[in-house]
Amino acid sequence: MGRAFGFVSPAMLLIGAFLVFPAIWTIYIGLTNYRLTGIEAVSPSMVGLSNYTKALNDALFHNALWLTLLFVLGSAIIGQNILGFTLAWVMRRTRPAVRRTVEAFVLLAWILPSTVVAYLWVAFFDRDGGTLNNILGTPGTAWLIDYPMACLVFFNTWRGTAFSMMLYSSALQAVPPSQLESARMVGASGWQTLRDVVFPHIRGHVLTNTLLISLWTANDFSPFLLTKGGPNHESETVPVYIYNVALQGGELGYSSAISFLLLIANLLVSLIYLRLLRRRS
Amino acid sequence: MAGIDIEGLATVYPNGVRAVDGLDLHVADGEFFALLGPSGCGKTTLLRTIAGLESATEGKVRIDAVDVTRTEPGKRGVAMVFQDYALFPHMSVSENITYPLKVRRVSAATRAETAERTAGELSLDGLLERKPAQLSGGQQQRVALARAIASRGKVLLLDEPLSNLDARLRLEARTFLKKLQRDLGITTVFVTHDQAEALALADRIAVMEAGKLRQLGSPREVFARPANTFVANFIGSTPMNLLPGTVSSTSGSETYVDEVGVVSVAGGSLSAATFSAPAGAEVTVGVRPEYLTLASGDVTGPALRGQVVVAENLGTQSLVSVDCDGTLIGVTVPEENEPEPGTTVVLTAPASRVLLYDRESGDLLARQPATVA
Amino acid sequence: MAGIDIEGLATVYPNGVRAVDGLDLHVADGEFFALLGPSGCGKTTLLRTIAGLESATEGKVRIDAVDVTRTEPGKRGVAMVFQDYALFPHMSVSENITYPLKVRRVSAATRAETAERTAGELSLDGLLERKPAQLSGGQQQRVALARAIASRGKVLLLDEPLSNLDARLRLEARTFLKKLQRDLGITTVFVTHDQAEALALADRIAVMEAGKLRQLGSPREVFARPANTFVANFIGSTPMNLLPGTVSSTSGSETYVDEVGVVSVAGGSLSAATFSAPAGAEVTVGVRPEYLTLASGDVTGPALRGQVVVAENLGTQSLVSVDCDGTLIGVTVPEENEPEPGTTVVLTAPASRVLLYDRESGDLLARQPATVA
Amino acid sequence: MTAGFVVRRIGFYVLICAITLFFAVPMLWIASAPFDKNPGLGVHWPDWTLENVRKTLEHPYAMHSMVNSLLICVTTAVAVTAFAALASYALSRVRIPGRDALLYGLLLLSSVVTGTAAMVPIFVMMFQLGLIDSRFGVALVMTGGLLPAAIFILKDFVDAVPKSYEESARVFGASTGQILRDVVLPVARPGLATIMVWAFVNSWGNFLVPFLLIRSIEKQPGAVLMQTLTDEGGSVNLQVLPVFSLLFSIPVVVLYLLVNSRYGFRFHGGIKS
Amino acid sequence: SDSGDQDTNRNADAKKVELTIGSNSIKGGKSSAGATFIQDVLIPKFVADQKGKGVDVTVKFQGDGSDDEVYKQKLSLDLSNKSGPDLFQIDGIWVGEFAQAGYIKPLTDTVGEASKVDDWDGWKQIPETVQQLGSYNGKRYGVPGGTDGRVLFFNKKLFEQAGLPADWQPKSWDDVISAGQALKKLSGVTPIQINGGTAMGEATTMQGVLPLLVGTGTTVNTDGKWLGDTPKLRQVLDFYHQIYSTGLGDPVLQREAKGRDKSFAEFAANKVGILLESDYFWRSVVEPKEGVAKMADRDSAVGYALIPAALPGAGVKGQDFVSMSGGGATVINPNTKFPQQAWELMQFWNSAEMVKASLDGAAKITQRSDVNAEVLAGDPMLNFVATKVLPITQFRPGLAEYPKISAALQQATADVVGGKSTDAAAQAYQKAVEAAAGGKDKVAGN
């Protein structure tokens, strides 16, 4: 037990110093009107919960929450999950050469630095020479302007599918082949096999995966690199909004409060997932 | 009910392993048929090829005289029980049993009725609502059987159905399985690497090695006259003694020994009956520990002499290892006759129980072919 | 070299399961000792408690007369082979074998030398550079043994050392293990649920049930005079027939039968020798299939009559199930005597082989206690 | 082969191709723009030139920033892997009440701290610790942020190491440290490798932390430098940026390829309750 | 402790001095020339100069070259912890908020005696309007750097095709509109590009709303009150509406994240007729050799005109023509260890010799009139800005609330460009301004 403590403590020390402590401080800042510059920078005052009441009446925050929900739902819960699972399922029995090639591209999308990735996608969606317009033969369509959220969902599905794919690959390996074959022997269709055999087995994995990618997506800042939240707040998800409030507006107090609200929202979502997970057993 | 015909069947895995390598086989309608062989010899692969889970590279599989070589597993009319039973852990026993019917969209009422009936047949009443994890190994095995039976296949395939049970349970399940197959009369092919199991259960046994058939016959035939040293070594709860020897005298014609010949082996000699080899031929002499008799005094006629090395208790019997001129020979003796290590003993065997094999090919030197269909 | 003393040992898991429940046991120096019992009876737990991997809740463990109940596993001087061998997959065979020495910072040169020597002893030469995954099951088992031996413990603990091997390999490994233990003379405790293995290998056997000791004795004692119906049912490659019966006549004193008494059972009767029960006592009659003789004509003296139901081939013998007045009784017969199903037969047994057990407690009704230390 | 079978095969390969294209096509830019005389924000068949590469190599900080990136990210990846391995081993083997809740809690917190607002406390703390303008300090902060998820993922790998391995080593008298070093870590190596790549990739792209904590341009990593590749009006420098993007991606890809070929890049998942 | 309590003469006699210059520029990246000048010219020269006086000075350069907002965050974090570079460059509009936060002090406080500061002869060369860049509440906080001016650029080739004069100079907004209508007849041409919307950020405010607003005769902050929903604001928004609803401008372009870059590229490709931009456009964008959107024939093809007020005489201060300017200032960290030496470096930096050297042969409008007169002679356009635009130009207020007001203005134009009515946009703007300014009383409405 004592040795276990020794093993955990370096990690906990770092986490405590660089995660828990700043997080608590941030929550505290959320109760003040602290700003980076101006008079409030010298002498911030406690404003109690007024940042929170402000957030509740802030149409832009509501907008950001709604967009974040769409973003998570579209790109994580649906996009990455389904594409990741499909890839894992389909790649299970393809030739290794094919599987390695496909996986390499999927993983490349995941490991490339986000700054680089942002340029890739700006080029992809570009209005004039963009790849998408070249492929579809629709020169002049400003995808990032006309369909910003759809673009972001598309982008983030591309970016994050690798994680789901890997997780589901290892999950599927844990499904005993004999069970799949039993289903085949009685003539079950592909869909019946998925529903009756595969899914009940990997339920825990589905939930872990969904939980992790939902959290990561909800806190993802890369939309900023593509659209900067625009046009006209149409793709301003909560992290982007927090950034804009903090840096453009300089209102660190308010942005801390919103960060905390995002944390609460994440917590709620996690609790729902965990509840679902527990019901499994 | 249906027979299975296998013709020139070969199954090659993508990595190039010829797991089944040109097999011809006929399983009769209603027969309880065992596939026996050491680990890796291709038993499972053959079974899976019959089921359609692996596709045949060459040759044909016919079930009930219909060519099913390219038919989907679900459409061949076969049911299979996997080694690990492959019960669906999230479904209750009754859901497991009736899953084949659910797939075919049979009504819930019919399904419940089938579950009741099948569970009755396999003494699973009262367990229908449990999950597989709440069952003992033997019960799980019966659920797997029930599911296979409920699918109403014409052929039942079992892959090492008893290997996951512990020693005692295995004996019970063996008897149960044999009785069940008798009652249902369903053509059954089962895979095992345990020769005792195959001998106890099967109507006929196919012994395989490296994807090829080495002997096909009834348990009695396979046990009494193994067609080659491979089968001889494999069959029997204590391994057969296989000793290098030379034919020293023959009676009858020069090569076909009608009555009794003598082989010199392990510093002594044994008489053997009805074999086909000339005097002076280099042979492998096969004789089961159970057929050797141990005496301490002197005997007349061909015999082996040696010292007792070690004795293993087999229950009512002991397996005694005797060192005869440097060769270790196993003999079983009744428990009360177990000699002390170090004792000098004499071994004899009835000529009809001494088999001779070609030293090179390992094939039985028999007048009649060993495999009688 | 060292003996093991276990005194009032109990091991309770955090979930409250008393896996070992008040055991007293002495394993003599250099003895090959088997722990036998059905799955879940606490064999592994007992072994792990001796090793120190589980801590004893009550009682004491002494190794070489030193109390080690609270000693770290690494300091008890024991070596253990796990059921799954627990070979380190990333180390070569020679690294695996010498890992215990590496832990003790023995020099690389000595380690290499030990690896050579131990590998030689266990016929592993030439495999030293392989990884465990590149070995067959039998080889893996020998590497695990080699590693245990290389650690130079005073006591060797083996948890189901043979259960991961296939049927044929198991027989070979059995002989190998027995010889190895003889040669090294190291005190060895091994766990098994296979009675045949225990009978074949052990100097003495402890039969356990639900954390408690049910019988302790030599293989012969345990096989010939099981102390209770639990052991009787558990020991023997074919299960002992255990039939409800009533003592009908006794000779000698009223309760202690010196010569021969008669019990009525399954519609007939059998004579039994040297038991302790009055006439009219309700008993369970235990007789092994191997000790029953089958005849088709009439016999004089106590006997059972019945019809042959089914016969199972056991190789040189067959196990015949006979229906005697509604009770199924197993008899082994030589293969050539196998009767047709339906034949009416008569069964007899030597009085000395018929055991009587108390119907209530299941204990042997013997004049002398069955467990002779 | 039935007709249905052939149709299914074709459909299957069409699906595979479509998915591969989906992932590959956006990467065309980084394959073409660096070698194009007139690189733009679109993709077209390049007018081949190595001029951009030359310009990039001549850039006063470009190459050096890669070295800084390597320094920071190797430190971070090693620290994350080492500390997460220790912690996940302990958490996997010892039943601490509330362990899972703790892990989830930390995982959630790690998301707040990526926000801009949290930079204030982190900055002040690093300032007090005298770790401003230190690449080591940057690595520390990143390590703290990545650890919870790393422990979360790694615990699954450690859980999968059979207990009998450890017990066997224990019977031979190995200490906990020896068991960890000789048995658990080598067996969990694919997991460690995966986490190492993951930590490396995540710190490689991080801009804000090094930007705020490092003072000297000579110490700034590539992620920061990439933000500076603009002219005074804020337009991107399309001569240098594509080439730099390409160079900047190479270490990550190389690392991935290395790890993948040696250990296989794989994940465990699912929470065992 | 506050710097107010510190001895302004601390370390004045030190023989070993260390100074750090902070700047949002970097060699090979953002404002590369500026960084190069500081590192390769200013610092060696100053060190040599000090050596002559027997002082061993080490000057370090801390370049950043990032987005202005993040640079500002980094500086603020440093300054709020009483650290940071000894001298640093900031945008003119940050002076107020930095001063309010106490991050910077009036030069007289930091350096000490007022005479030492005010007697610097450099001040005389810096026009009063330009000095505003480094001032707050009438006090000098720093020395301004170069500045710029906004004009209407136009494509003479397109003008010729549309039958418009090459020496075009509109007198009112209507003149601009009618030129646009003429240009509209050319196919594939966007007649007018006036930045709007939030995607363009501050470029919308500086190259759009504010130049128009001063053209209506008001400024964004008058007498300490922020501009609210006034008729003049609506006039500006109407003008946007007119352009973007009648096909004179490209509304989609205003929404693109990289819209401004794209407008440059289109101008260079002869697809934009009129563009409101600062002289940066001339110097760095369409510059024939190094520009990001080179125009080989810039000198003959690109014309420029003063930005007209809505109507002649209707501009701020009754002007006919208006403009906006921006630029930065160099300030001294109140917590510097060497305030006197820092001031000395500051003077050295802003000497005529150094200011001229900083241009490195390029033409650019500097803070010093004497230098401008010398270096801009060869470039008629920049000379035009220095002589015609700077006298009529306006600067943004350097107040903490400004960025949010600016964001509200951008939002209002975004609404209009996106198709909302002027009325709705103006009302929403009023609300946003009240929230940003911190109360109704701080807003001048109707």
Ligand SMILES: Nc1ncnc2c1ncn2[C@@H]1O[C@H](COP(=O)(O)OP(=O)(O)OP(=O)(O)O)[C@@H](O)[C@H]1O
């Ligand atoms: N999926 C596969 N891919 C490649 N080779 C395989 C595959 N499955 C089995 N093999 C190989 O084919 C041969 C036969 O395997 P098979 O499983 O049929 O043997 P088995 O007789 O059932 O053995 P066991 O008693 O161990 O189950 C072996 O050499 C095995 O290594």
Ligand SMILES: Nc1ncnc2c1ncn2[C@@H]1O[C@H](COP(=O)(O)OP(=O)(O)OP(=O)(O)O)[C@@H](O)[C@H]1O
């Ligand atoms: N770690 C544990 N925690 C709680 N209960 C346990 C644990 N390990 C074993 N048990 C329980 O203790 C009892 C004895 O288990 P043990 O493993 O010793 O049996 P065994 O005789 O070795 O059986 P097997 O032959 O199946 O290996 C069983 O009821 C088992 O469920």
Ligand SMILES: [Mg+2]
């Ligand atoms: Mg098999």
Ligand SMILES: [Mg+2]
């Ligand atoms: Mg066990």
